[in-house]
């Protein structure tokens with residue numbers, strides 16, 4: 001079973017995305033900060049990370065840097081609000097494979113995961 005790590009400082013989003021992918025046959029773990037995400041990656045070894053950019057403390061870009069240092073093969077899909085799209089150039093340079101925008105559209109979310117999790 002493929003495993004997804006959902007990282008978002010909004011608990012509602014973590015819960016919602018977790019049930020969405022669990023219903024589709026994935027194992028899903030969540031983290032509510034960049035710091036927690038790094039611990040989860042070490043302990044859970046997910047195949048793909050859905051990573052919110054805007055978080056208190058370590059933000060998604062900083063977390064992405066650490067994640068890629070830990071495992072450069074892990075797939076990371078950034079989740080960003082419209083006004084943060086300029087930060088995606090930096091995220092791509094750091095090795096994010098794709099991004100999706102908030103508010104989340106379920107089809108986009110599912111496509112981004114299925115395309116990258118193989």
Ligand SMILES: [Mg+2]
Pocket residue numbers: 008009010052053054055
């Ligand atoms: Mg956020």
